[in-house]
Every structure is written in C-alpha cells, then in structure tokens.
Amino acid sequence: MRRTIGLLLIVGGLAVGLAGVALATPGVGGTSVLIAQGQAAEGTQARIPGGKDVVMVQNTFIPGGSTGWHTHPGLAVIVVQSGEITLNREAVGGGACRIHTYHAGQVFYERPAIAQNAVNHGSTNAVVGVTFFNVAHGGSSRIDQPDPGDCGA
Numbered sequence: 001m002r003r004t005i006g007l008l009l010i011v012g013g014l015a016v017g018l019a020g021v022a023l024a025t026p027g028v029g030g031t032s033v034l035i036a037q038g039q040a041a042e043g044t045q046a047r048i049p050g051g052k053d054v055v056m057v058q059n060t061f062i063p064g065g066s067t068g069w070h071t072h073p074g075l076a077v078i079v080v081q082s083g084e085i086t087l088n089r090e091a092v093g094g095g096a097c098r099i100h101t102y103h104a105g106q107v108f109y110e111r112p113a114i115a116q117n118a119v120n121h122g123s124t125n126a127v128v129g130v131t132f133f134n135v136a137h138g139g140s141s142r143i144d145q146p147d148p149g150d151c152g153a
Contacts, residue, residue: 024144025117029065033058035129048074053135060127061085061120069117069145074134076110076141078102083126088151090115097151115145 035056048054052074058081059067078085086101087108101121102108110116112134120126132141 023146025068025147026144027066027068029062029120030067031060033060048133051137052133053137053139055132055135055141057130057132057141058127059130060125061118062125063120063123065126066119067117069115069147071115071143071145072110072112072132072141073136073139073143074112074132076133077131078108078110079129080104080106080108081127081129083120083124084122085126085128086119086121088117088119090148090151097148099151115148117147117151 035058061067061083080102082104084101084103086099087110089098089100089110091097100108118128130141135141
C-alpha cells in the first residue's frame, strides 16, 4: 500500500512539473551572457546560504524583446546599462499588477516567487546587468511561469 501511494505521488509530481513547462512563456528577442558565477562558501549578510551560487549575467533585449514570465529562486538585482526596460510584476497573492519602466542608470529588484515579465518597448536595444542570489549550485537562476493573463504584455 505504501509503495502504491509513493508511486502515485511521484507520477503526480511529474505530471504537475510537465504541465508547468507546457504553460511557460519563453522569452523573445533576448540574449544572455554569463559574466560570472561562484558558489558562496558560507552565509553572508546578503543572506546567501552556504552552498548556494551567486550568478551574474548581461542580458540584451532587442526592441519588442521580453524575458517571458518567470520567477527566481532568490533576490535578483538589475542595473539598466542602456535603453529602457518595462517590468510587469504580479502582485503578491494576486490582484492588480504593477508596471514600471526603468531607464539607463536605474536599478531595480526582482524578489523570489513573484512572477514578472520584462519587456523592451523602446526603439533601441536594452542592456541590463543582473546579479542573482540563492541559486542552487550549478542550477538555474530562472524559473519559467505561465502568463497570468492580467498583467501587461
């Protein structure tokens, strides 16, 4: 009986995982260059648990390009290097979304478990530098999410 229940839980988990991938919204017209990635040897005041990675990338989005809806496993700090980027962010617990455009020289944060989609509505490439915290060692800094359908494009 326990074996049957365990097998059902595993199969159910796989089905939910595959459904999430099928609903994911991929990015369009963007590239990402890994700048650096390193494992935190111990926890710090930046609240990086020991054994987790800090990942730095430079992302470039052509006009009309977007990240697609996603979350992160930890805090992400974004610096707009050139152009502009509009962040569509779901409110915690649902409800109204927040939309804000950031310009070159501005910094913004993406908090874990909050779905967002960044879009370049400008007429030139948008280039951002991003530092991701609390990434599983060797893992991904991005978790694809479905489009909530009520929070911009």
